[in-house]
Amino acid sequence: MTGTSKELFGFLASKVSDFINDHLGEHFEEMKTRTGEDEHIFKLGFTFSFPINQTAVNRGTLLRWTKGFDVVDAIGKDVCLMLQEELDALDLKTHVAALVNDTVGTLMSRAYTFPGNHTTVAGVILGTGTNCAYIESMPAITKLDHSAQPDAIANVPNMIVNTEWGAFDDELLVMPMTIYDRELDGHTPNPGAQMFEKRVSGMFLGELLRCVVADLIDRNVLFGGRSSTPLITPWSQDTSVLSRMQADITPDLETVNNIVTREFEIPSCTYDERVALKTIVDAIGRRSAYLSGAVISGLLRHTKSIGGPRPVDIGVDGSVFEFYPDYEIMMREAIAIALGSEVEQAISIGIAKDGSGVGAALCALVA
Structure with missing residues (x-):
């Protein structure tokens, strides 16, 4: 994304404008007539899922891009001010x-929607990217x-x-580096960075399989x-390919065979080759889930x-956790290994x- x-x-x-027009329409125009030129009608919670230096509830400068974004002239600028300028240009009173x-946002949303005897201690994203707040x-x-404000x-x-754990162990002091990790890293706009994320999140699992x-x-x-052509083209495969292979429990692995012919554009494959592909997929998915479980275990031990x-x-949000078959089971296996089965249970x-959206709305409500 450039x-x-x-x-x-x-x-x-423009998307905020579309939302206001779709849901308020003429009522919004009436509300505008009752406000001053510089007055605002709405509060907006802005979910921004990239590393920032946040200095106030609605101020933060972008440190770097992740997840394939590369809008260079935004780095070092306040993302709230840049959005506010565009909102004001459209006279959205927001x-x-x-x-x-x-x-x-995920932490706050989970704590708000899951009340009771539990204490929500962390919000985790396991989707296109991965991160955690605790x-x-x-x-x-x-x-x-x-000493500045002791009271x-x-x-x-x-x-x-916000841990920004996608960048954990960028030095690779702990995590292994396979030849496929190295190849994938070379296909990204930020080689050498976000090395944990490149082993865990949905944006990268399909490319790992292709490699x-x-x-x-x-x-x-x-x-x-x-x-x-698909197998020599970087980023031609996404995580849904792994999910469908992982979920295949047919005796002859027919889903795997269909993916080979339709997604990989290979005319045919043997049963042994399907088993091999299923094994590769399991290794990629299991490593992702085990790494997620490991850092969650470390966080719980630290706190x-x-x-x-x-x-x-x-609380967890994200397509990998929600839709990847048995992801939570594998993640819990890692937690049990690290902390013991009684703790995991x-x-x-x-x-x-x-x-992220619900949590941002809650934050805007009380800001």
């Missing part, structure tokens, strides 16, 4: 009241200057922290060495959330459907 910041934020403002990372005790946040900080026991299959064809291991007065709950993990 272009200019004006094009990007102008497009976002104020950007809260800037919210999608993980923070509740941290204020004394543990050493980045803050606690205010003393009265706020906790703060939500593996293409290599095995080159080695004459699959399909008699026959390749095709000492387990064993408190209330059971721990984690005591943790509640649930979908916060459209959590």
Whole structure:
């Protein structure tokens, strides 16, 4: 995704305009006549799922792009001000009241929609990208200057922290680096960055599969060495291909065979080749889920959330968690390995459907 910041934020403002026109229409025009020229009618919660330096509830400068975006002239600028300028240009009477990372929104949405005896300690995104926000005790946040406002900080026991865990271990001190990870990384606009995300999130799983299959064809291991345009074209496969293969429980793996002929454009494949593909898919999906479970385990251990007065709950949003077959089961396997099966069974993990949007609305409401 390339272009200019004006094009990007102008497009976002146009979508806000469409929403207002579709749902308010003439009523909005009547409301405008009752407000001053510089007055706003609506508060907007702005979900922005990229690394920022947030300095206020509705102020934050973009640090870098992820997930394939590369709008260079936006880096270092305040994303709220850029959106506000485009909203004002369309006279939408809308104020950007809260800037919210999608993980923070997911945490808030889950806590709001899942009340009860549980304590929601984290919001996790497992979709096109991956990230997490969690509740941290204020004394543990050493980045803050606690001497600047000691009274205010003393009265706020906790703060939500956006981890940007997609960039965990970019130095690859812990995670393995396969030849396929290296090839995929070279196809991205940010090589060497977001290395955890490139092993976990939905944007990259299909490309990993393509890299593996293409290599095995080159080695004459699959399909008699026959390749095709989709298999030599980066980003031609998406995560839905893996999901459908993973879900195939037919005796002859007919779904896998159909994907080979229709998506890979390979005329035919043997049963053994289908089994091999299913094994590759399982390895890619399992690694993603196990890495997700590992970082969740580390977060719970760091915050000492387990064993408190209330059971721990984690809200998750994203297509990989919601639709990839057995993803939560595999993720829980990793948590059980790290923390023990009793701890894993005591943790509640649930979908916060459209959590980033709902959470942003909640933040705007109270801003």
